[in-house]
Amino acid sequence: MRIVFLDAATLGDTSLAPIARLGELVCYPNSTPQEARERVAGCEVLIVNKIKVDRPLLDAAPSLRLVCEAATGVNNIDLDACAERGIPVRNVAGYSTDSVVQQTFMHMLSLLGDAPYFDAKVKSGEYSRSGLFTDVSRPFVEITGKTLGVIGMGTIGQQVARIATAFGMRVIYYSTSGTGHCKDYPSVSLETLLKESDVVSVHAPLNARTSGLIGARELAWMKPSAFLINLGRGGIIDEADLVAAVDAGQIAGTATDVFTSEPIPLDHPFLQARHPERFRFTPHTAWASVEARERLVAIIAENIEKGW
């Protein structure tokens, strides 16, 4: 059985041994559309992360029996075309929840506690020269008693809410699907959420309801002391509007793991902010703890073992 992984670089140096055990595994770090069509010849199991699986690619792979998405979202796969050809498509869900939730709080606590500012104070020697045992130059914000607004109360959103409660936060949420199925916390309108929250955390998928959900008008509803965190998808927040709001002090700061275009272009507004110290970034890595990547590979292997 020939297994081809067209964009394996997205998994870094994670061991693919559990998959290699199942057949002849051929990995390419990345593939252009042209390369992809050449590489799927003779392939029975195709693994992709972001590579587009469209009709031309399927036509180039007459022996293809199974498509494995090495992630949750299958936007890159033409599901109808696969179904017509009787090719099952299997994705991987839930493997990254703990990792994303953890990175959400890493960002939140760094913003509230001004971590890079204080770290630099010590490492630069400024603290040593201050003559004072502590540093009172910039007050930071206590998490306890503050309001967390969660946008998108799915598995990740609920886990974020649970940990926020342990920190003594009050949690409210806005359901982007409109179902408001979670009864543990009050479901509110987007406007109420943005007006009341001290921290807004986005954990929604990108779809017609969430695309451009938060722009200049919505940012203006937020408190000047509030922080906005996006670990959902780029495109939910208007990036230029966000930079303008943070630079102008309309909100206090922001953390972002996901971008409309990835990697972000060098001329992106995020990289031209006048106050970079009010921003925290991770390069779409929130999902990718060592443990999450290992789980991902293990589940892809299980998906292949199920056969077709």
Added chain:
Amino acid sequence: MRIVFLDALTIGAGSFAALEALGEFVGYGDSTPQEGLERVAGCDVLIVNKFKVTPALLDAGPSIRLVCESGTGMNNIDVAACEARGIAVRNVAAYSTATVAQTTFMHILSLLGNGLHFDTAVKSGAYSRSKILTEVFTPFSEAAGKTLGIVGLGAIGRQVARIGRALDMQVIYYSTTGQHHDPAYEEVDLDGLLRRSDVLTIHAPMTDRTRGLIGAKQLSCMKPTAFLVNMGRGGIVVEQDLVDAVDRGTIAGAAVDVFTREPLPLDHPYLHAQHPERFRFTPHIGWGSEEARTRLVEGIATNIRTWMGC
């Protein structure tokens, strides 16, 4: 009533309105020992944070009837000398528990999640030039399922334990006094704590039992993947030994809020580590959110009012 605060800068630029309401309040940012002697003349209520209250200072302030520590620890106050003169001493406790627990997890998650590295990867443009949608070449590890070892299960240690459990960490603890027990978590000896912890966090006071508790020998018992966080007191960890252990990879990294000498001397080993990226520091601000500082001032005011009998 004259209220004198000799080192008010330690609380910062916050409002002292709660104290001003009680009498004639005079706040000095900082005082040398000599200035202290001059400034307590005519003082009824003395407020200090780190300033040493010695018999000599009390002699210079014969009208002092109450000494308020603007913190929890009273190592700086000669309590016996105060008692001998009939002077009451009051401290403020628990005003900072939530903030210290918060700063603890700020450090833990930054160490586990490699926060500084990834932020720099984006801001420097390295991510943009990488041509890959996700930066997967620097691994980071999950808190969930890892073991959190707590030294000192007082009010702060317990709050840290509670949040650690919410993050699905396995919580174990070592009580430095042998007095704090909580059946909700597994109690272990120091050796067990060092060997099993993926994150070891210190929330103990400075006592004869904790001074130099963790040095080269203890650090060598820890996992090479483990992180050490010290939010308790500087001297609990031998600082040179910690720098050596982190630089050599004996442990993976460390975060420190408290130092043997504060502020940290410029020639301190912490400032000369070969791998500063493995360290996180805060300048003894783990206690000092704006909210905690407000509670502290209110706590001092309450102590004065209670002492006054109103």
